[in-house]
Amino acid sequence: MQVHFEDIAMDYGDKEVLHDLNFVIPEHSLVSILGPSGCGKSTTLMLISGLTFPTKGKIFFNEKEVTKQDAVKRKVGMVFQNYALYPHLSVLENIMFPLKMAKMPKKQRKERALELAKLVQIEDHIHKKPKQLSGGQQQRVAIARALAKEPDILLMDEPLSNLDARLRIEMREEIRRIQQETNVTTIFVTHDQEEALSISDHVMVLNEGHIQQISEPQKLYEHPRNLFVAEFLGNPAINTFDVEDPRVEVSALDIPEAIQHQVKKVGIRPENIVQTMDSAKAFYTGEVTHVERIGKDTSIKLNQDGLAVVTTNIAGKFQIGETLHLTADTKDILYFDAAGQSLLMEEVAQ
């Protein structure tokens, strides 16, 4: 089912947390809502679920308006951050609970719950209580319960945040597998960019209650629509330079003539910065202040009169204090205007 927000605004007391949200989440897709904490991503999810209601605007599921319907009527599936499994019911009873509420006959209920237990690979533990399960198993049960009534929309609120690093990677692949097997429209809230970029069809970046960009994960990284998205995504973070900064040799960057007078800032990802021996071609020259090696990755931090740059794409061994000349390919440079909007956006197809 398609989810459509039309001019949604949401206040908590006198604080507006969402402002004029407009978006469409296409049917059968897995969409992540990504943003820093407090950006309104969980609120957006709650609005879709019907557990809270917008102050203004309309919500549609396909063509049908559901703004006024509460969670009991909307019939979406939801996986909570803490899973919220009913502690007094066994795994099987937890999965059957939504079916019991839908008054499905007992025998059918059990068959369906067993089917789901198999789908999420928890069938060996169906008679245990939630307390007896590990975090990953609890999450599987939560997903099975959310899917039990065959919802058209599955919502997940930071479902991986309670798991350890390795399990998180395993479970996010599981979520992708289950989503593809069931083909349910899935909306996944996270603050972890790696999670969002790795499993989603589309990513919606939110900040301070505004949508920053909705696009495919790779485009989000390569063609951010504004400075916020560019800086939020990527680790280590993107290097940004003010074009008027005297420490940067702007002429070496070859800014296209058509936008030259608009460009206020340029951004270059650490992996796109390379070393040059020809100091005339360098846009930046600095001293190595820090060399960090983690496994196969090396990141080098340079400094020139307080302007720091991080690069991850320079081979060789460097000593602290050594001077390096840096350059970058024109096609890898992002340009932003005074308002922080990306220039040359025609390249970005939505």
Added chain:
Amino acid sequence: MIQKPTWKSSLKAYMYLAPMLIVMLTFNIYPIFKSLAMSFYTDYNFFQDIVNEYGIGNFVDIFQDPNFHIALKNTFIFVLGVVPVSIALSLLIALMLNNIKVLSSFFRTIYFLPFVTSTVAISLVWNWIYHTRFGLMNYFLGWFGIDPVNWLTDPKYALLGLIIMSIWKGLGFNIILFLVGLNNIDESYYSAAKIDGANPWKRFLNITIPLLSPTTFLVTVTGFINNFKVFDEVYAMFQGRPGPGNSALTVVYYLYEKFYTEYNYGEAAAAGVVLFVIILLVTVLQLAYNRKFVHY
């Protein structure tokens, strides 16, 4: 540092424990065994503390005493009348206090007041409420066209009057316990149940009731124990009589009469032992039930 216990160190330890141990032995442990022993004194000289004969005669006597039968019957009616209604009412009020935020702390105080007020004062006030001609109760019943009831003088209604007052008196404490229990239920279970399509009534049945069961268990057990021991309400409400025509005679009141009016210590102790066994059995039954239905 773990030392090997020596005679000296053990003695020192017992010296520290002695004050508490002496108080407990004198006022808790000794009376328990003494009263148990006393229930078997069939021939006892109180003034010289000489027991001439032991036996089960006291138990035989009280079980043949029609007054004891009345006391047992009244106590059971009283307990079965007070405990379930009190639990249901206090749960209902706790739910309302939990949902309606306006003035909820004010009402919480109001409902808790009976708990901190002395039973005698409460009984005196209820004496007025139950007054046949000027009482609020009959005035209230009059609205529904019910003729005035002789609450305190009619043997048919005396026990009912006692039950109503005791329910009211016990509400405050139970409400506080239920409010704590309700607050301990995580809001996310209700959110999950809403998502799962449970309407308010089903959320109450499937989330509130099972997750509140530890509290309900506590309230039930203490309710049974306290109400089996009912005495002061009777004494204060009927001015030192067990109601008109023994209609509000309870086991503890029976025990009191045997002891202080008839000076029949053996039978008083026997009645105490019988009450103890009843409470023990009821509590054991509840524990067995607890293991099956209470979820922690």
